[in-house]
Amino acid sequence: MISCSEAVKQLWDYLDGVVEESQREVIEEHLGFCRRCCGELEFAEELRGFLTSHAEEDLPPDVRSRLTATLEELGRT
């Protein structure tokens, strides 16, 4: 049996799939009865989605044209 503090420390690793199988079972056992840690887990998933949603952005046209010019110049050398 693990405490909430121990469970919370491992939730992201649990979501990333990098905890050992035996530890995964211990975490899932804890999540089975602890509503608060289930909330922590749901929020960790939200945060992961939040980070991913802020990953992409359009390349500004002026930056694109300068980087393309660099590639073309390298191709000519």
Add this chain to the structure above:
Amino acid sequence: MARLHALARRLVGGDAEDVVQECLFRAYRSFSQLESQEAGREWLTSILLNCCRDHWRARGRRLEEVELDEVDDFSLFRKIADEDPFPYSDSVHVDFLHQFGGEDVRAILASLPELYRVPLVLVHMAGYHVKEVAFMLEVPLGTMLARLHRGRKLFERELWTYAEQHSLLKEGAGR
């Protein structure tokens, strides 16, 4: 190119274009070392990371562990539940995240030490597996996981601090 630039923006902010230019030069010079087309994405990212390291080094930034004991126990989930910034909301945690725009997230990432920002960005924004990131950063998996954990906790804490400092903890303050 857009992917490289977006990644560089999250790692070195406003100097992203210079770092990507340098990355293109180095990639061109060492193109013969690319083992296969499939390895191209990781290969380019590794070159970009080296360019970022040189960039930080040139500015006197040292990639060292820092003492952050108190951050390991920080829980943004608990903080939001305890402080309840949007008392009329049924989804206070999600509403909290909706207050942040792209510029806010970039500013918060920029405030994190590089040591913790890099794994966070590579895993959660560039989509690399933790083992790939450990390989690219040339550190043991355990070290990488510890830095990633700390990076996520720092990011959580900075989200809250930023929200307080920029008056985002008010109903209707969303971007």
